[in-house]
Amino acid sequence: MSLILPKNTLSRRRLLQLSGFSGASLLLGGCALNPLSEQVGQVFEPLNQSLEKLLLSQKPVPEFLASAIEPKKLLVNTFDFTPKIDPVKFRLTIDGDVHHPLQLSMIDIQKLPLTSMVIRHICVEGWSAIVQWGGVKLRDLANLVQPKSSVRYVYFKSADGYYESWDIASALHPQTLMAYQKNGAPLPIDNGAPLRLASPIKLGYKQSKWVTQIKFVNNLLPTKGYWEDQGYEWFAGL
């Protein structure tokens, strides 16, 4: 195929060269764009969050059959160390902007209605595992302490120094549990014993292990969560 080209026009060879160069420069440009990542996050996180809030419903997420549980797929991630907590001495503090702040022992917590769910636990890294969690609904704990009507957020503090904050709607979702069982057995220490957050509606890094304090608050603090303060998305809804 030959073509009578007017002068000054792009030849095929030149075009291929140019597309090769621009392809290469775009690839290298990827690194040049990295410093903009934080700004990109700041601009688009509010938009993504409003989509996530719109999608969030109080309807339970469909669960899996017990036969679908994937015990080996649940990897253990910690940001620092694994705290060893004596379950007898353990007390969960629930306070903040509530009418009746409380301290509960594991025995108190286990007297409350037990909810079991088989859900998919999804890590921000990309892996997932179908897990059975058993525990008390955070909603039931909220009913005990009676948060004030102005409460919009919940902070979770852990024995290893990890901290997290959730929007109140996600915290009161019927499948958001303070779990003390995993796959039909008592919760192992590595997975957050004696008590951890478990929910199908948030990424794994929102689901604090070794929780010692639940605090209902009106406003978010500048420190929103360990990983969020490093640059992860705060809402992290699924």
Place this chain on the structure above:
Amino acid sequence: MSSSTSVKRKVPSTPNQTFLSKTFHWINIISLLLMISSGLQIYNANPVFGGRAGWHFPDFLLLGGWLGAARHWHFAAMWFFGLNLLWYGVYIFYTHRWRHRFVTSADIKVLQVGENVKRKNYAWHRLIYTGIIPVLLLAIATGLAMYKPAQLAWLSGLFGNWQILRTLHFITVPTVILFTGLHSLLALKVGSVRLVKSMFF
């Protein structure tokens, strides 16, 4: 565009694309580059094949520098990529372009029994660029299924398990890259540099 160079031959008319088609094409290329480079960075946090011990993509292909930043890029570029495809779909539907600008049964027939090489190349060209659209839609569907697997459980459920979902989402990347190569070659073959230029400028 024939091999004849006779003096009498008319100069082929310059191909012309609508402004909207060119806009779609540009936004699609740029947003896909951002989606792929940030997507490969996300991939590296836990490779689809082999997990943490699996093969990782080299740094020069990646966007973000680390997982958190790559997610910022991926979930920003998704708006441009997804909405661009959406308005383009509405556009080709309302202008009836979908009927005559994409592969038809006539093209398939040409590929099966056609003798005219130029017509056959043209049919290949239309087949290939039409074929990328379902791949782009699959990238969006599998992406949404992993982005909101709880609220869009019905969508995630269509793809079996998580590994299938991740694999399908990933496979769209080499598919799009392969397509881009074939599409560029066929465009050059069918309409030479004039056609390629008309799609960009």
